[in-house]
Amino acid sequence: MTDGLNMSRRLRRTPYTQNVESAGVSGYSIVNHMLLPKGFQKSVEEDYWHLREHVQMWDVSCQRQVEILGPDAGKLIQLMTPRNISTATIGDCYYMPIIDDNAGMINDPVMLKLGEDKFWLSVADSDVLLYAKGIALGSNMDVTVSEPDVSPLAIQGPKAEKLIAKIFGDHIKNINFFKFGWIDFKGTKQLIARSGYSRQGGFEIYLENSKLGSDLWNTIWEAGIEFEISPGCPNLIERIEGGLLSYGNEFTRENNPLEIGLGKFCSLDGSIDYIGRGALEKIASNGATKKIRGVIFEGDKCPTCSLPWSVMVGNERIGQITSAIWSPRLKKNVGLSLIDREYWSPQQAVEVHCQDNKIRSGEISRLPFS
Amino acid sequence: MTDGLNMSRRLRRTPYTQNVESAGVSGYSIVNHMLLPKGFQKSVEEDYWHLREHVQMWDVSCQRQVEILGPDAGKLIQLMTPRNISTATIGDCYYMPIIDDNAGMINDPVMLKLGEDKFWLSVADSDVLLYAKGIALGSNMDVTVSEPDVSPLAIQGPKAEKLIAKIFGDHIKNINFFKFGWIDFKGTKQLIARSGYSRQGGFEIYLENSKLGSDLWNTIWEAGIEFEISPGCPNLIERIEGGLLSYGNEFTRENNPLEIGLGKFCSLDGSIDYIGRGALEKIASNGATKKIRGVIFEGDKCPTCSLPWSVMVGNERIGQITSAIWSPRLKKNVGLSLIDREYWSPQQAVEVHCQDNKIRSGEISRLPFS
Structure with missing residues (x-):
């Protein structure tokens, strides 16, 4: 189960790790020096369909x-x-x-x-x-x-609201998207937000006090059986289709917020001051030279993207794909990419050089993929 | 090979990853968002003996x-x-x-x-x-x-000097411990230090320009065959026996330098100013309440330490072990620990509560283990 990853205390366990292991976790990734489950018995594709139809519980304690x-x-x-x-x-x-x-x-x-x-x-x-x-x-x-002792647990999927209301009461239905409220768990007041790293709706419980982790997991699990609850994790197909970006994958310190679709969160009128304001205003006045885009591409199922893939038009490298996967819904490969200005219009024809050394033809797409 | 670890661009590859994969890496750990090989064909124990007798090449690009x-x-x-x-x-x-x-x-x-x-x-x-x-x-x-494009490659073991001198010239013999000099590699000037994360002696080449990575690896590999070179990585047995600490394992932000044996690197006479000076001087004047120590303990081979193990004297928890392994040389388990002041003297009898639920008896030891 932990084969391939050298375990040590430096790779921190979470309050839910014991439950996650009992549920048959198939491996981990590391985020913020902490374990993030990467999958369970289901394949990424089965997991994708389940997430779209039912409800899943994700150990996202790594969101420190x-x-x-x-x-x-x-x-x-x-x-x-x-x-x-x-x-x-x-x-x-x-x-x-x-x-x-x-x-x-x-x-x-x-x-x-x-x-x-x-x-x-x-x-x-x-x-x-x-x-x-x-x-x-x-x-x-x-x-x-x-860093307080807070470990988020995500409940994602269309049946999340029914499940959470059953356990914690109907008042959680009044929490709007990207707002938080409070629930009582065994006499403790816990923060719950309508949020999460999927487009299927749901909540994140920001559990304060790691000693309650296993209890919380089990309580939700038992109440969730009637909703066909499954242990899960951020699903790569769903994330890419939904256009959800990942720091370190789609963007790094080399990128500015205007390139990656975060312009709407940037004050550019000088009304507030912040580090990087001068640099950002300069980029805005010149216009971004590349932008985040989707790429839909043909051919057989693409491999895992563990290093950037060149996106080409003729002999010119016009961008790079940083996350990609086969979409079982669209029956094509989909990827997230940064694309140069001259080529970022939807339907632009491109070629993708994948790390299996195959060249797959495709086109630029809006995000999220529809 | 990458089973158990969810690969993505966020877990950065290194300039040597391709070589490491050709050499049969058995898995990775993640340090500074980057791949650190965890092992090759040899067992940790075979690797330990090889490191003490020959020479190894380690991809430590994660030392950003x-x-x-x-x-x-x-x-x-x-x-x-x-x-x-x-x-x-x-x-x-x-x-x-x-x-x-x-x-x-x-x-x-x-x-x-x-x-x-x-x-x-x-x-x-x-x-x-x-x-x-x-x-x-x-x-x-x-x-x-x-963060410049610099990717350290370590050459460790008693034959490291002969190997490096053969390739880059005898002048490297004049570089003293914890000093650096320069070598020429294919017309580029590269930094080389006599340093490394082992007690067996050796060098670290701070390769500037990742495009040269594969060339450097192959050059050293070919010259190293006569010295029985092997691909390797920081060896857990050698590291623990040598008392080399690991950030995130032996200590975190919860610990101060006086606890973990770094007092000799701390100016406490007020002659220089730095962040935390007041707090550190206060700790120094009261005396540290716990200290880093070794623990030698009996019983069968202990499991991997992925969460702190309680060190007990009677019913009192007097410290914790954070890294541990079977020492084939001492024929006992050895561990690194933080121990309360009243119990930190060598030969203090203790009990170690390992995560396989076994209690193993042992005693406090000086570091490095001799």
Whole structure:
């Protein structure tokens, strides 16, 4: 089960790892120095259909929280992101780019506003805690930056609401998309957001107190049997079809938020100040030179994309695919890519050079794939 | 071969990955978002004996370099570490703790001084680049913080010097321990240090320009056949016996440098200023309450340590083991641990609660194990 991955304490287990192992996890990935299950008995394709029809429970503890607490908390977060956070109210989840002085992407967390001076950043795969600590220490801000004992558990799929309401009460139905509320679990107050890394709807419970992990997993599991619940994990087919980006895959510090479709979260009118503002405004005034796009391509099922694949028009390399998979619904291969300006219009014909050394023909597509 | 690990571009390949795969890598770990080979055809035990007698080549590209360049480079690094770096001269490698405002360990890199305003930090498993960037941006320092295209390749074992001298010339014999010099490889100037994550002696080549990776690997491989060269990786038996610590395993942000044997690298006389100085001086004046120690323990071969094991004296939990393995040389299990002050004397009798639910009896030991 753990074959292929050298286990050590450095690759942190989660409060649900024991349950995940009992459920037959087939292997892991590592995100934020922590285990992320990669699959169970079902194939990625079976898992995809199940996620679209029923409900799944995902151990996403690797979405670590960076807690920023204190009088300067809002000020520190605003310095890290071009998104105007002054409009956020308590109970809001804000998806936001975090950028550096070159407007390069450092992360794309979801910010949860818990109080006027208390925020969590639910981060993708980079140590945002260290960036936040560095800025706070360098500029003498009055904040504490820490990683609280919070381990998200995702309930995803069309039957998620019914399942969660059955366990925790109908009041969760009043939580809108990208808002959070509270549930009671065994006498503890726990945060629940209508969010998650799929397009099938659902919730994420931000469990505070890892000792309750196994209990929470089992409680949901037992209540979920009537809804055909299955253990799961972010599904590569569903993620790519849905146009959900992954830090480290689709973009890195080399990319700016305007390239990857996050322009709508960027204040470019000078009304707020943040690190990288000058660089970002300059990029905006020149216009982005490449953009995130889908590519639909023919041929047999493509291999796993573990290094960027060249996207070609004739002899010109016009972009790269960073995540790709066979779509059982579209009966074609689909991939996420960064494409040069001259070629980013939908239906542009391209060729994809896959790492199995096959060249597959395809075309540029809008995202999400329909 | 990659079974058990969900491959994606986010888990970065190295310039040597293709060679490592041709050499029959049996799996990977992830360090700094990058692949670190975990083993080849040999067992950990065969690998251990080979490393002590011959020479091995390790892909340690995951030891990413954080380049700090500019007029304030030295000032920024001094702010991050309690070690006095003003004594370093060009060509020096300095092992150093990096700490936060609570004196908690953020990393333990090797600093290479390339110029008065140019340094590399060769980092363990946390994004020090983001911490350095944060401090620099928060305090408006005149530096550039980046990750250059540098991928270390380690040549370790008693025959390493002969092999490296054969390829690059006898001048490398003049490089002392924890110093670096330069070699010519195909017309490029490359940095070579006498260093490495073993106690068997050797070098690390900090290859600049990943396109040369495969060539460098093959050149060393071919020259190494007469020395019985083998592909390898940091060896868990050798590392534990040698008392080499691993960030994330033996210590985290919860630990301070005085606990983990790095007191000798800490300026505590107020002669230099750095983040966490007040906290560290306070800890020093009270005395550390726990310390890094070895534990030798009986019984059959212990399992892999993927979560901390309690070290007990009677009913009291007096510490935890974080890395452990069977030592074929000592014919006993050996482990690295943090032990409370009252019990940290060598020969203290203890019991170790391993994750296979067996209790093994043992005693506290000095490090390295002899």
